[in-house]
Amino acid sequence: MTTLGFLVIWVAVQTAPIVDVVYPRIAPGDTIPYINKVDSNFVFGSVQPAGSRLWINGIEARLNSNGSFLVFQPVDWVGKRYSLVATAGLDTTLHEVRFTTKPLPTPAGASSPTGEFPRMIELSGQPLRTDPRGTYFIFPTAGTRALASGYSAGYYRLDLTTGRSAWVEGRTIRTDLAKALPPDPVAIWKIEVEKESNGVSLFIPVDRKLLVRLADDSDGDRILIELFGAVSHIDKVSYPPGTEFIEEVTWAQTGDACIEIDVRLAGQLWGYSGRWEEKGYRLKFRSSPAVGRRLEGLRIAVDPGHGGQQDGAIGPTRLKEKSANLVCAKVLVERLEKSGATVLLTLDHDSALGLPERTALAEQFNADLFVSLHHNALPDGVNPFGDFGTGTYFYRPQSRELALAVQREVVRELGLYDEGIYYNDLAVVRPTAQPAILLETAYLMLPDQEMLIGREDYPDRLARAVEKGITSFVHERLIHRGR
Ligand SMILES: [Zn+2]
Structure with a gap:
């Protein structure tokens, strides 16, 4: 071989571009990427x-300084493929990505039930929905029994009281109960307000678990308890000394078998937890924490989203959400501790941890606040060249002000598009024990935001902003309460 021939081969080996398509993404256990049947979709990855x-299906894609790319194109549902052509100098790489349609979800378990209605069933703690595809609105305790009056598409219908029903997924319940007659509504005789070590509680003596719906209002000084399967014989409410936080408890029979108990509070609600005890239902109110000039005295749970097999979102250069979340969470913990807070990191290394376990850890830790850190992605079919940036999620009215304060500071610090805050039924922000938020700081799939997230100073900038948000929320709330 001549020297020139050798040189040509050497150059070719050196410069043939390397194309890495990150999305469409092959899920673990699959051999081909599945995408939803959408007209247009995004493709992202990087080229070195x-x-x-780079050209994708004949259209040139913009490459960023780090080689990343993101395009939004019509999907070729005939060929079911993306053809990528990358050139570097005289060298060309052809790369093909095949994909297929996401199969429709198989209907949730359970063939039609045998036996008659109404029938007694036992709930597992799975939330109840407004209809088989509806929103969760009642969060029962495992072991609660209820009367099912019908069945549809894998779901049992429970009659709560006249004209009101709830639905539960058939495969989550027990139906093999010994023949039990429908229970009459249970009589409620009295309500007891009691002093607790760190707050007050309301106790309703009942001899079996009932379905309970709790609703706190956004002023944060009132909570409504709906008890289904109960009829009021209430003629006594006791208010011993030291329980002044509960100002007044009133009730109304709002259906054949439903009592609504209205609890008015002397101050703003910080958190509460309802649970069944052997002799009845107890709703414990948590008093506001005593916080120093900065965050001394405050207990905060910091939760990095995903981990282990769950990568979460992924960026064009393969930065994984779970890694970004964990790095940011550790820096946030350090910062909050320096300000005097006592902090729990729900997950301190890259491993799997379920959502109920995360909130249970926070409750065991007696956390005053819960903050979950995430980085976002878009679903198939959404044009990513829109307005996407920072968003904060909450579920309970008591968490709304915290979401607003943290959102404001993170937007101010990072300067990304302000999506505002979202009410959203997410498992980690659903608990009632403390104000809880989930922060979607930025979109990993957007090349410029992935670059921002990967910068060395990013975790500290984010941590500083979250800390500022928490501090202003806590101090405003405590001043509002007049300490
Ligand atoms: Zn996430």
């Missing part, structure tokens, strides 16, 4: 070396 060019 710097200075390459």
Whole structure:
């Protein structure tokens, strides 16, 4: 071989561009990526070396300085493929990505039930929905029994009281109960307000578990308890000394078998937890924490989203959400501790942890606040060249002000598009024990935001902003309460 021939081969080996398509993404256990049947979709990934060019299905894609790319194109549902051509100098790489349609979800378990209605069933703690595809609105305790009056598409209908029903997924319940007659509504005789070590509680003596719906209002000084399967014989409410936080308890029979108990509070609600005890239902109110000039005295749970097998979102250069979340969470913990807070990191290394376990850890830790850190992605079919940036999620009215304060500071610090806050039924922000938020700081799939997230100073900037938000929320709330 001549020297020149050798050189040509050497150059070719050196410069043939490397194309890495991150999305469409092959899920673990699959051999082909599945995408939803949408007209247009995004494709993202990266090409090396710097200075390459890229065409996807014949359309040139913009490459960023780090080689990342993101396009939004019509999906070729005939060929079911993306053809990528990358060039670097005289060298060309052809790369093909095949994909297929996401199969429709198989209907949730359970063939039609045998036996008659109404029938007694036992709930597992799975939330109840407004209809088989509806929103969760009642969060029962495992072991609660209820009367099912019908069945549809894998779901049992429970009659709560006249004209009101709830639905529960058939495969989550027990139906093999010994023949039990429908219970009459249970009589409620009295309500007891009691002093607790760190707050007050309301106790309703009942001899079996009932379905309970709790609703706190956004002023945060009132909570409504709906008890289903109960009839009021209430003629006594006791208010011993030291329980002044509960100002007044009133009740109304709002259906054949439903009592609504209205609890008015002397101050703003910080958190509460309802649970069944052997002799009745107890709703414990948590008093506001005593916080120093900065965050001394405050207990905060910091929760990095995903981990282990769950990568979460992924960026064009393969930065994983779980890694970004964990790095940011650790820096946030350090910062909050320096300000005097006592902090729990729900997950301190890259491993799997379920959502109920995360909130249970926070409750065991007696956390005053819960903050979950995430980085976002878009679902198939959404044009990513829109307004996407920072968003904060909450579920309970008591968490709304915290979401607003943290959102404001993170937007101010990072300067990304302000999506505002979202009410959203997410498992980690659903608990009632403390104000809880989930922060979607930025979109990993957007090349410029992935670059921002990967910068060395990013975790500290984010941590500083979250800390500022928490501090202003806590101090405003405590001043509002007049300490
Ligand atoms: Zn996430």
